[in-house]
Ligand SMILES: NS(=O)(=O)c1c(F)c(F)c(S(=O)(=O)CCO)c(N[C@H]2CCCc3ccccc32)c1F
């Protein structure tokens with residue numbers, strides 16, 4: 193596909209030129225503000241299966257030029273009634289050390305320091321993520337907002353390896369770990385809406401679940417995320433730092449956002 197970026201000549205204003213969906217409807221991310229939220233008592237807690245991955249298994253941690261991504265194992269699944277979705281990968285979005293606010297979703301206009309996305313595809317209906325991405329009901333992404341607080345040992349499973357994947361297309365293998373440790377406690381409190389991939393090709397095929405409660409990582413852990421990676425490969429003559437890899441807020445259109453909690 194065409195090259196795209198979060199700034200410069202291929203920044204998000206140019207995405208619709210080469211990726212039609214990016215200029216279309218049902219785009220993500222959104223701001224979760226009061227007058228578009230609607231309590232939905234039918235929203236059940238998110239169920240995770242196989243998230244406690246044995247250390248004998250391995251994940252691939254990669255710099256794909258847009259984010260740090262962790263390739264997951266297909267025994268990891270979630271249930272969002274009535275379907276089961278198989279995990280594919282997780283990745284992060286963050287800001288810049290001089291403006292440490294890089295989440296994609298916002299709450300009442302507030303952008304959080306960072307955000308984790310765990311990408312799944314509907315494995316009851318589709319055989320692989322490529323086919324699922326083409327379908328309006330193909331993907332389910334879990335969003336976890338990140339706030340600054342105490343040091344988080346679970347995130348070290350990813351952050352301790354950033355120095356080994358500084359440049360685009362570098363990757364390493366890490367031992368499996370309990371990916372649920374990256375999640376907030378309350379899997380029953382979340383925002384829910386129909387949206388899209390937040391990167392090209394921006395397919396409007398994502399059932400979004402963004403947990404209400406952020407998880408905490410330390411100032412130093414956030415700083416490492418903001419200052420270690422490059423979008424460019426190791427021998428690039430013009431290295432570009434990987435910062436502010438979040439898409440601007442998109443129009444709600446006629447969409448409401450459901451919430452699983454009352455107050
Ligand atoms: N915010 S987001 O919309 O969740 C989101 C990203 F922001 C993001 F950067 C990625 S990426 O790291 O793959 C780089 C650009 O595609 C993805 N990948 C998904 C897209 C659909 C195809 C596919 C196939 C296998 C694994 C992952 C993915 C992504 F879904």
Ligand SMILES: [Zn+2]
Nearest residue numbers: 283285309390
């Ligand atoms: Zn994402």
